[in-house]
Amino acid sequence: MAMSGKRSPARRPTMKDIARHAGVSQSAVSFALNGRPGVSEETRDRVRRVAEELGWRPSTAARALSGEGAATVGFVLARPADTLGVDSFFLQLVSGIQEVLAERHLGLLFQVVEDIGDECAVYRRWWAEHRVDGVLVVDPRTDDPRPDLLDELGLPAVVIGGAPDERHPGLSTVWADDAGAMASVVDGLYALGHRRIVHIAGLPGLAHTERRVRTLRAEAGRRGLSEVESVSTDYSDAEGAAVTCRVLKRPAPPTALIYDNDVMAVAGAATAAELGFSVPADVSVVSWEDSALCRMVKPWLSALSRDSVAFGRTAARELTALLDGGSARAVRVPVPRLVERGSTGVARDA
Amino acid sequence: MAMSGKRSPARRPTMKDIARHAGVSQSAVSFALNGRPGVSEETRDRVRRVAEELGWRPSTAARALSGEGAATVGFVLARPADTLGVDSFFLQLVSGIQEVLAERHLGLLFQVVEDIGDECAVYRRWWAEHRVDGVLVVDPRTDDPRPDLLDELGLPAVVIGGAPDERHPGLSTVWADDAGAMASVVDGLYALGHRRIVHIAGLPGLAHTERRVRTLRAEAGRRGLSEVESVSTDYSDAEGAAVTCRVLKRPAPPTALIYDNDVMAVAGAATAAELGFSVPADVSVVSWEDSALCRMVKPWLSALSRDSVAFGRTAARELTALLDGGSARAVRVPVPRLVERGSTGVARDA
DNA sequence: ATTAGTGACTAATACGCATTAGGGCAACTG
DNA sequence: CAGTTGCCCTAATGCGTATTAGTCACTAAT
Known part of the structure; x- marks a missing residue:
């Protein structure tokens, strides 16, 4: 009567089932499976075997309820x-x-x-x-x-x-x-003769963006570079391209661009090419994020790589x-x- | 004694708390909050207000345990x-x-x-x-x-x-x-005069890959095209590039390439360019997946776009x-x- | 006026697990 | 030999919610 014709989707075994099969109490099962003292090694093994056999897994719901956290x-x-x-x-x-x-x-x-x-x-x-x-x-x-x-x-x-x-x-x-990384990037670019550098940064509120921006400013100050700046974006290819276009059209365009992600770097590099700038002859490009993307454009983009x-x-x-x-x-x-x-x-x- | 000096992280309110505050039983609270009959509208409202006030949310663990599913x-x-x-x-x-x-x-x-x-x-x-x-x-x-x-x-x-x-x-x-889409793509390419088409497909075991491969074969057969084929890959840019290279080096290279994803399409287009093929003059490229990627290369890639x-x-x-x-x-x-x-x-x- | 019925609520139970409090029983201890 | 300890195990709760089975007062029907 109670059982309707519905498919019966394999009831989940519970500790009670294990207890019954192993001929012990539920508490014993609990002790056995959780490595608690209170059962003999022999019983513990038996219980474990039965649990295994039945394909038992603890119900996270029940566990969470009895104070063990939600896993x-x-x-x-x-x-x-x-x-x-x-x-x-x-x-x-x-x-x-x-x-x-x-x-x-x-x-x-x-x-x-x-x-x-x-x-x-x-x-x-x-x-x-x-x-x-x-x-x-x-x-x-x-x-x-x-x-x-x-x-x-x-x-x-x-x-x-x-x-x-x-x-x-x-x-x-x-x-x-990020601060150290930015310093080393600036170091490298400086050594290559770059004096006008633009950092196409990510979202302004983000902590790591701020760290990078601050460090860039500090590094520039230390070297007396006045034409170094950060521009905030939303990380999108569109803004990356737009900012690139804007800064490259200046009378004295930057010779190096640091992009806060790979998407913008690729978009920026493409924009530079469209504007007639050759990479890296006219402008160097660094991507602050390495991915397959950086190897999909010519030339491949130098990138800060992390795991x-x-x-x-x-x-x-x-x-x-x-x-x-x-x-x-x-x-x-x-x-x-x-x-x-x-x-x-x-x-x-x- | 029991309470140690640890921070006490704001106990979660339970139905019991609501019951106490509202001066009713837990069951009444349950009825009230779940829209069950058995309480007056007045009480229901009061209980709802108290619950709101206390910031109560049902414990998913308890819910799941009493058979309501894990949400x-x-x-x-x-x-x-x-x-x-x-x-x-x-x-x-x-x-x-x-x-x-x-x-x-x-x-x-x-x-x-x-x-x-x-x-x-x-x-x-x-x-x-x-x-x-x-x-x-x-x-x-x-x-x-x-x-x-x-x-x-x-x-x-x-x-x-x-x-x-x-x-x-x-x-x-x-x-x-996919079948319809593939048919329409082949239709379009055929109309443009393409007779040698290579489909750089994704993983062979996938259902949609098979659907596309089958349809391509059927369409080719229907039109009597013998130089049309699908090649399976793992979706990576590397394989996309490799396959592109291989087929373009043939004596009679394909004039159209259909890539099963954007990553391969971009990599393939780049490879074609490296090999001296101009896109689309020498070879047309279609990406079966639209994304910002397709707009990051020159020329922009024609793509099958879905939401x-x-x-x-x-x-x-x-x-x-x-x-x-x-x-x-x-x-x-x-x-x-x-x-x-x-x-x-x-x-x-x- | 007794009964059946109804609306509004409370008490009790189940869900599956962890845990605490015992209950026997054997081996020691003094 | 009573008392203690230790071991292995069972019984009994609690967690927070949903549900089922009452309880009680009051109204409608016979």
Whole structure:
């Protein structure tokens, strides 16, 4: 009567089933499977075998409910839908994150939202719904509401790409030394004779953008270069091209362009070519992000290369450490390395 | 004694708290908040207000445990880590998916794995762990183990990009008519005088690859073209370039190249240029995927353009319909439209 | 006036797991 | 030999929600 004709989709086995099959109590099963004392090694083995046989897996829901956490970490990407275009960084980052999370059978709850306000709302909801044990935060800003929020919620978090922040001792940080990288890039360009340099920067509010801009200014000041500047963009190929066009049409155009991502670098290089500038004879191009894209144009673009997958792995490891009760740390990953390809050369007027 | 000095991270309010504040029982709260009969409108309102005030959100863990499902949808991407390079499709797809899921407060559990075997293991685990209510399946294969598995587990699923499959009436499908698109592309090229066409296809096992290959063969046969073929690749820029190089070095090189994605198309166009072939004078290039990439090379690439975000939205909607108890359907999204840009033209020998 | 019915609510239970509090039983201890 | 300890195990709760089975007061029908 109760059973209707519907397909019966293989009931999930529970600890009760195991207990019955093994002839012990549920508690014994729990002890056995969680490595707790209270059962003999013999029983433990038997229980394990039965569990294996039945294909048992703990219900995360039940686990979460009895205080063990949700076995899930969250990742929010705050970007207008149309902005996530050709961008290999995030997928690679996520891929690295997964490698580490998968080892521990942690799930990754992923969400794309419009802006940082929505992102905060998501954190609040996840927290209230008991959905995640911790989160990975990307694109830290100079004036960022998220650390405070996460502190308030007591949600373990790792900030990816942010400089260490002594005001939030609860948050871990994984970051690259953009300042050092920028200094070395400027160093290299200076050595090649470049004196007029334009940095086509990314979004102005982002922490790493600010670090790069500041460092560029400092380096320029140190060398007495007045025709060095940063221009903010939205990372899109369109703006990259537009800015390139604008600066190259000046009476004294820059001889070197530093783009904050690969998309803009490629678009910029193409624009330069259209305007009759030869790369690298007339203008050198550096991409602050390496990817297949940089090898799809002629000449190949010199680029700052970093291992985004490893970056993700590191971040995920820090988060798991935090979840295990470890204390927060700031981890610096290796400075991105400049891969010299065909797009950088001696300055024309040098 | 019990309370240590640790920060106390704002306890989550539960229904019990609401009940206490509103002066009713927990059951009344449950009825009130879920729109069940059994409470007066007055009480319902009061309870709602209190819940709002306290910032209450149902614990997904508890919900899942009491049979309501996990309020989560799964998405597995089976790709070797190094293969997820410059690919805008998936991020856009996911972005579209999220739009729909977010409305219903459904989470998206995301996982990247190495191969389809791992993917199946993930489904099994998610199912056993009670983690997801349904999944979105991408990259359907011609001989695919996943539909059977999902049937067996009784896990609602939507296959993205697969043709309708009458053997799995439980699965919904959202697909584009590759066959029609391929036919129209061949039509267009034929009209321009092209007789020797090479299709640089994607991975051989994929369903949509096979559909395109079959259609190309049929179209060629219908017109009596003997020098038309498909070559399988792994979607990488490297293979795209390699195949392009190989076919263009033939005694009678093709006059038109159809690439199964934007990455290969760009790499191929560059290779053609290096070999001294002018695009489109000597060889026409069509990209089966439109993105900013296609507008980063000269000439801009003609491409089959589809709205990936909308595609994702449609898929997500089908899944939510399934979760609501709807029956499976096969939905066809609009045929991708060929955007003519500078890379296609009249065949040289026409 | 007794009964049936209804609306508004409370009590009790289930979900699957972890954990705490026991309950026997054997081997020591004094 | 009673008392203690240690081992292996079972019984009983709790987590937060949904649901089912009552309870109680009051109205409508017989």
